[in-house]
Amino acid sequence: MKNQTLKFSLIMLIGANLFAQNLDINGYVRSYMGVLTNDNYDYSINQNTLDLKLKRTDDNVSFFANPFIYQYPNQDAHLGLREAYMDVYFDNMDLRIGKQQIIWGKADGMFITDIVSPKDLGEFLLRDFDEIRTGITSLKANYYLGDNTVEMVWIPTFTPTIMPDETSIWSRIPEFPLPITIDESQKEIPARLENSEGFIKFSGMSSLLDYEIMAGTMWDDDPTLHVSPIIELGNPQPLGLMLTPKHHQLTLAGGSFSSELGGFIFRGEGAYYMGKQFSALNPDQMNLPTSLLEKDYVHYLIGTDFSIGTTRFSTQFIQRAILDYDDMIVQEELDNTMTFLANRTFLQETLTLQLFGYVGLNNEDALIRPSLTYDVADGFEILAGANIFIQNDESETTGLFGHYDDNDMVYLKVKYSF
Amino acid sequence: MKLKSILTTIILFSGLTYAQDLTGLEVIQNVYNRPTGNDMTGNLIMTIENSRGNQRVRKIKQYVKTVKGGEKKIMFFLSPADVKNTSFMTWSYDEKGKSDDQWIYLPALKKVKRISSDSKGDYFMGSDFTYDDLGDRHPSDDNHTILREEVIDGKEIIVIESVPKDEEYMYSRTVTWVIKDSWIGLKKEFYDEDDELLKILTVEGQKSFGDVIILTKVKMNNVQRNQFTIMEFSDVQIDTGIPNNKFTERMMKRGI
Numbered sequence: 001m002k003n004q005t006l007k008f009s010l011i012m013l014i015g016a017n018l019f020a021q022n023l024d025i026n027g028y029v030r031s032y033m034g035v036l037t038n039d040n041y042d043y044s045i046n047q048n049t050l051d052l053k054l055k056r057t058d059d060n061v062s063f064f065a066n067p068f069i070y071q072y073p074n075q076d077a078h079l080g081l082r083e084a085y086m087d088v089y090f091d092n093m094d095l096r097i098g099k100q101q102i103i104w105g106k107a108d109g110m111f112i113t114d115i116v117s118p119k120d121l122g123e124f125l126l127r128d129f130d131e132i133r134t135g136i137t138s139l140k141a142n143y144y145l146g147d148n149t150v151e152m153v154w155i156p157t158f159t160p161t162i163m164p165d166e167t168s169i170w171s172r173i174p175e176f177p178l179p180i181t182i183d184e185s186q187k188e189i190p191a192r193l194e195n196s197e198g199f200i201k202f203s204g205m206s207s208l209l210d211y212e213i214m215a216g217t218m219w220d221d222d223p224t225l226h227v228s229p230i231i232e233l234g235n236p237q238p239l240g241l242m243l244t245p246k247h248h249q250l251t252l253a254g255g256s257f258s259s260e261l262g263g264f265i266f267r268g269e270g271a272y273y274m275g276k277q278f279s280a281l282n283p284d285q286m287n288l289p290t291s292l293l294e295k296d297y298v299h300y301l302i303g304t305d306f307s308i309g310t311t312r313f314s315t316q317f318i319q320r321a322i323l324d325y326d327d328m329i330v331q332e333e334l335d336n337t338m339t340f341l342a343n344r345t346f347l348q349e350t351l352t353l354q355l356f357g358y359v360g361l362n363n364e365d366a367l368i369r370p371s372l373t374y375d376v377a378d379g380f381e382i383l384a385g386a387n388i389f390i391q392n393d394e395s396e397t398t399g400l401f402g403h404y405d406d407n408d409m410v411y412l413k414v415k416y417s418f
Numbered sequence: 419m420k421l422k423s424i425l426t427t428i429i430l431f432s433g434l435t436y437a438q439d440l441t442g443l444e445v446i447q448n449v450y451n452r453p454t455g456n457d458m459t460g461n462l463i464m465t466i467e468n469s470r471g472n473q474r475v476r477k478i479k480q481y482v483k484t485v486k487g488g489e490k491k492i493m494f495f496l497s498p499a500d501v502k503n504t505s506f507m508t509w510s511y512d513e514k515g516k517s518d519d520q521w522i523y524l525p526a527l528k529k530v531k532r533i534s535s536d537s538k539g540d541y542f543m544g545s546d547f548t549y550d551d552l553g554d555r556h557p558s559d560d561n562h563t564i565l566r567e568e569v570i571d572g573k574e575i576i577v578i579e580s581v582p583k584d585e586e587y588m589y590s591r592t593v594t595w596v597i598k599d600s601w602i603g604l605k606k607e608f609y610d611e612d613d614e615l616l617k618i619l620t621v622e623g624q625k626s627f628g629d630v631i632i633l634t635k636v637k638m639n640n641v642q643r644n645q646f647t648i649m650e651f652s653d654v655q656i657d658t659g660i661p662n663n664k665f666t667e668r669m670m671k672r673g674i
Contacts, residue, residue, distance in 0.1 A: 026502060094668070128526065130528070147666055210530075260534055306534065347468075348541070349543065378474050379500045417498070
């Protein structure tokens, strides 16, 4: 890894010299420490980050690269490339080629039509916005018609969601009544033309309304677990379960809007997903979840942003509904979530107090995220916060947030942007 | 968050009409109704100093264009580094009662968000200017009275008190020093809800572009908090023919 870091540094130096005056270099250095509020006060994270943003723009072309290094005590540094792309600008069209993050939709912190770039869930949903999405190698073309835009994306190679390591406190393997064996042999999608993904979006901006209409054909970023019993010859009782994660194709169409009325911003977003594989209980196999049922589902939200005095508020209601529901499906027919945000600044906007939260309405679980940010100087900030997971002990299932009830933590981030 | 064109505001603080024996309203209308050019670009450096003498500096590039039925503005933040590449866009309308439309592009989100234009009393980027201070407040929103005439540095000055018709307005009154004949605002005092002096705006530099006068340096002093903000403009250009597509989502994301 030392060699890798050295190479990285050399590339940066050579690159900077080559582009000399026209290379725009920005980025940040950050120290991030989190402590679990358990009996041992274990560190949840102890990370140093160098994030560089390099940009050069000529008349009708530009390039951008975002390399980064995560460094952990007593561990090898992790070097990554969040984005690296070229832009070509025409009168009414732009082309972007390379590894890029593509963000769609009007929702905050939810992924409904914002599914072009897969997620990095290595730290659940706690990472900063630009770190929670992974770049994808793709070709993006934007054609402009006044204040309207047609955007087309072609992704030649599928990239799945990055899941936490099995040893991570954020790992979540479903519980089964029998011992499990995991077979990952079918997880990969062969890199060939027929397996590429495609998306199209038409969007517009006007005084009355901002809107997006989109459609796409893609691979499900999250694998479906195919579950089969492990049976010994002559013994009908399964000894265990074989779990085979596999990605399936999905087709979706959706849209989003945003508008202001009387000082309130109203937002909405929804998508219709076709061909999702859902795990289902199999009565012929001791009600083990060995069946798969293909169903369509809808995922949508409504939300509003508003201010009371100098405090900004935002709230969203999100629902996912499985259509033509079958009672044997493991997942509930309706899954309801709410988010809320309150934000206020003090001392000439140098001190920011924020409270953000997700609330799972089905299981009455929640993730509450209070934080306090102080700008010590221009570009230099200290952020202290907490992540509080709440589980309803009386609920039959723990829920997405309640599952991490033992992961309550406080954390500190010191960040210098340059 | 609410943004207004700073350049527009500064221009509206000056005027070039000739008249005598005017009422307070007519004086303020002369300041308000003046040529502003079809479009403008400029660089803004905003220095904010708190009561302990600590300074923070923001650099912004701004484009403004008059369009049919209103005005479009876009601002690109150049520094500090943590807000670099953030952009704001505002579409304002001549139609009385029609609110501005505003959007913000945050590079970390990679998304353009529509934001409310309803918070005119909020301070602009932690400065001592509220969004309303930076806006083009219409003369008919206040009752204007000429208090007196003064001579400052050999210039004849008309001092006008403006009392808002809306009792809920953030200031109980403002007092403006206007240079007679050139109709340039020289100084303005803002009084809080208790009629205590809150802030003083003073002009420290100006530049002529034909019949358009730009105040290139202004200072807002918050006397209650003992802090101030200085706005300095440079590289100001008038009527360069900014294309309409400068004021679009595409440009917000692409940057300068």
